[in-house]
Amino acid sequence: MGERVVVTIQHPAHVHFFRNAIAELEGRGYDVRVFVREKDVACELLEHYGIAYRRLAGPAGSTRGLLSVQPRYEYEIVRRVRRLEPAVILGIGEPAVAHAGAVADAESVLFTDTEHAAVQNAVSLPLADRVYTPTAFWDEYGPHHRRYPGYHELAYLHPDRFEPDPTVPAAVGSDDGPLVVLRLVSWTAAHDVGRGGVGDLERVIAGLERFGATVRISAEGRLPPALAARRFELPTHRIHDLLARADLFLGESATMAAESALLGTPALYVSGLRAGVLEELERRYRLLRCPREGCGPDESLPPARELPEIREPTLASRRRRPLAERVDATDLVVAVVEDAAGAAGTTPPEPSVPEVVRR
Known part of the structure; x- marks a missing residue:
């Protein structure tokens, strides 16, 4: 040994x-x-x-x-x-x-x-x-x-270490049409929804669904009744398969935003917390966007609707650069x-x- x-x-x-x-x-x-x-x-x-x-x-x-x-x-x-x-x-x-x-x-x-x-x-x-x-x-x-x-x-x-499973979106009820994965963090009560991150959450989701998207939510705690049906159940180790096949990530988790960006999935990271890695992915590689903390539908919906349209081939091309430059x-x-x-x-x-x- x-x-x-x-x-x-x-x-x-x-x-x-x-x-x-x-x-x-x-x-x-x-x-x-x-x-x-x-x-x-x-x-x-x-x-x-x-x-x-x-x-x-x-x-x-x-x-x-x-x-x-x-x-x-x-x-x-x-x-x-x-x-x-x-x-x-x-x-x-x-x-x-x-x-x-x-x-x-x-x-x-x-x-x-x-x-x-x-x-x-x-x-x-x-x-x-x-x-x-x-x-x-x-x-x-x-x-x-x-x-x-x-x-x-x-x-x-x-x-070299990850190949996404293409069947996962169907497992969360999204066989066709744009799929948005929404991540919410640090829930303690229904009135805390979106505080410090995505503002006016129900209107954001309604706007995405009018756009034709299927919205699936991952949250650290309890969701209000109006949103509970959109919560997905998926084995924890399959989340990266889902992020890789989603058309958009929108949420308050820095890690999941970075994961989505590096998988070639457009990412909107909405939080008051910033980091050098996120800034580099946004400014150097243009793989994610960071709207201001607490942004509501007027600020989050336009880029949310725009980003999936540039995923292929633009995002795939942008993704190749960090994969070539980063170990x-x-x-x-x-x-x-x-x-x-x-x-x-x-x-x-x-x-x-x-x-x-x-x-």
Whole structure:
């Protein structure tokens, strides 16, 4: 058995980011251990992909809940890492990774692409041995911060790793006509619909349907009765098949907006939260648009009706450029682990992947 590597998971998106790297590292003889702080469907995804894991903490449920869950999770990470003595411990913006790495003399490696996670970044990134971000990332974290030309989403949506299933739209009741996937986040009550994101939601949906579109909704919580019938039920691991075959993504999720754009699906991202990756996809590659926060029908419907019309061949042509200019992020993760495992215990570590990493 080769070197031991610990991977930490705190969100479903982390499963997608690491899953191919875990398989490749295990194929190269690494002993990979996965620890999870449960959130949403993270454990469900790990089980679907056949990844063995140990659940160390349950879902937080709220900011107050996180204050009680996080210390327990961090204690368990440190305790287990000290016993396992891995060469490398990986995570996405997770403070426990940096702290456990210092205690266990493991090389702590953090990835992130989220500038607005300011508190989390402040208590984790400066303490890690290595920090890797896309080149589009706005912030700077010192000499241990390296940038790579890529996106988290290309760890699992790169054409070498993903081929969409064309039958999925029929599974959500859209056999023909334009299909719009609408993503809404952070529901707590019916009166919160669209707050901070899409404004006047019911009128936006009515306008899309008058245009002839089938609107299907993915939401983190309860929908008001008038919209509930449009909610789709689909196995979690099939969402990227749906995004790839949709004619438009409209929503408040930055990750799903970026995923749609990189799959060649026009994307309208409506939120007050911004990020360097989204700005690059909008300005450099013109693969998505970011209307202002709270925009209603007058602002969201015109581009929503326009974007599907330019999908082919314009969007396909635009998509080829980032795929040519940006690396497969799984290749990066594997290269970083092999480099970090070789550098564990040395100071300072020097990357052996200069073709994809820039300081």
